[in-house]
Amino acid sequence: MKQKKSGRKKRQKEILKQIIMVGLRLSLLLIVAILVVSLSRELFRLGYDLFNERQKDGVEIAVEFSVTVGESAISVAERLKEKELISNEVVFVLQKIIYDKDIYAGVHQLHSNMTTLEILGVLSTPAEK
Numbered sequence: 001m002k003q004k005k006s007g008r009k010k011r012q013k014e015i016l017k018q019i020i021m022v023g024l025r026l027s028l029l030l031i032v033a034i035l036v037v038s039l040s041r042e043l044f045r046l047g048y049d050l051f052n053e054r055q056k057d058g059v060e061i062a063v064e065f066s067v068t069v070g071e072s073a074i075s076v077a078e079r080l081k082e083k084e085l086i087s088n089e090v091v092f093v094l095q096k097i098i099y100d101k102d103i104y105a106g107v108h109q110l111h112s113n114m115t116t117l118e119i120l121g122v123l124s125t126p127a128e129k
Contacts, residue, residue: 046088046090046091046094049087049088049091049116050091050094050095050098053091053115053116053117054115055113055114055115055118056112056113056114056115057113058112058113059112060111060112060113061111061112062109062110062111062112063083063085063109063110063111063112064107064108064109064110065079065080065083065085065107065108065109065110065123066106066107066108067103067104067105067106067108067123067127068105069105070105071103071105073092073093073096073103074089074093076092076103076123077089077090077092077093080092080119084112085110085112085114085119086116086119087116088116091116092116092119092120095116095117095120096120099117099120101120101121101123101124102124103120103123103124104123104124104125104126104127105127106126106127106128107127107128108122108123108127109122110122
């Protein structure tokens with residue numbers, strides 16, 4: 001009798017252990033799936049912004065923007081974002097790389113409703129003295 005109870009308890013423990021392992025594996029799989037979906041969504045949004053950016057609505061405001069000699073693209077992107085001329089610094093830097101643009105030092109005339117690529121086009125032409 002005692003052996004039957006002991007054997008039954010062992011089986012119950014083994015079944016419980018297997019249930020816990022299946023639960024852990026399913027939880028891990030769910031976490032991985034959520035991460036994949038989230039990453040895919042962010043990469044899609046980045047790609048969309050990178051290649052399908054639209055002009056901003058609203059009143060067009062002229063803005064003088066100066067670039068110093070030797071200033072990095074990241075620094076320029078951060079300052080453009082601070083002035084709300086671009087919405088995403090990563091898109092600006094990636095477009096600079098993809099379209100192989102150089103940013104020239106000087107004072108450039110920008111407008112508040114320009115796309116990131118249009119701003120990059122202005123900054124990649126020598127500024128008027």
